Amino acid sequence: MEPSVAPPDKTMSMRDAVAAFVHDGDTVCLEGFTHLIPTAAGHEIIRQRRRDLTVVRMTADIVVDQMLAGGCVKRLVSSFVGNSSAGSLGELRRRVERADPEPLEFEEYSHHGMVCRYQAGAQRLPFLPLRSYAGSDLPRINPALRKVTSPYPGPDGEPEQIYVVPPVNPDVTFIHAQRADRLGNTQIWGLTGVQAEAVYAAKRAVVVVEEIVADEVVRADPNRTAVPAHAVDAVVHCPRGAHPSFAQGYYDRDNAFYRSWSHISKDPERLRAWLDEWVYGTRDHAEYAARLAGHFRDHLAVGEALSGQVDYGRRL
Structure with a gap:
């Protein structure tokens, strides 16, 4: 062994x-x-x-x-x-x-755009789609915000153009x-x-x-x-x-x-x-x-707010 x-x-x-x-x-x-x-x-x-x-x-x-x-x-x-x-x-x-x-x-x-960038990076994806840039000026100043054509039909049955962000x-x-x-x-x-x-x-x-x-x-x-x-x-x-x-x-x-x-x-x-x-x-x-140290003690100290215990259970 x-x-x-x-x-x-x-x-x-x-x-x-x-x-x-x-x-x-x-x-x-x-x-x-x-x-x-x-x-x-x-x-x-x-x-x-x-x-x-x-x-x-x-x-x-x-x-x-x-x-x-x-x-x-x-x-x-x-x-x-x-x-x-x-x-x-x-x-x-x-x-x-x-x-x-x-x-x-x-x-x-945007905040959501950054979240999507992290998610794409974490999953090693080439990009991640999101809707929140529609109507925004950000795509005008940030060329990394691009549109792709969805491979799936939208609500009207036609392919949809959607914004994507790159991974980080x-x-x-x-x-x-x-x-x-x-x-x-x-x-x-x-x-x-x-x-x-x-x-x-x-x-x-x-x-x-x-x-x-x-x-x-x-x-x-x-x-x-x-x-x-x-x-x-x-x-x-x-x-x-x-x-x-x-x-x-x-x-x-x-x-x-x-x-x-x-x-x-x-x-x-x-x-x-x-x-x-x-x-x-x-x-x-x-x-x-x-x-x-004195500042932490006198002004930044916090009291207890315990969250209790959770019983995960086990086999008897």
């Missing part, structure tokens, strides 16, 4: 994960919708001074603005840009409106999640966004988590496993790594930071001073979070 082989421990530091999986010129996906935004991953990419990246993110927000200011991003693929109801992204606006300090290539889709297959996807085991089985609750699709669409995937748990914890609650181990290349333990967004059950959204960001990013000198202090001036995200 062959001896059993222990499954691989995929835990890595953020520094090592970025060094291993992010290279100049790569297409890098950073996904997380409203909460679980992989901010710490973006900061480490800035620290390591990666260049000429194509960044794919449905809701391009503060972390993208920071990566732009860090000189990392040549091209942005997104379906929303903004400071999440709290204002503007100063660096992004300067790039798009005035090519200052240099232009930004921007490829725009990033070189690497980073997602943030609440917890994972050392093998990479990753559990998410609250808003789940398109994290699973973004992982499956990518050539490599790095999961950043608030905590690493024992295998038994994952097995006890299997339906929360949004991303299984076989799709994950590295697991990074990075508590508070989604700040200023929130991690459901761990800490709240830092609304004060979101409000302040419009003022910070509006002034290029102030923005670069912020990067010097909070990104380049910290060794890693643990040091960044340590500087904010």
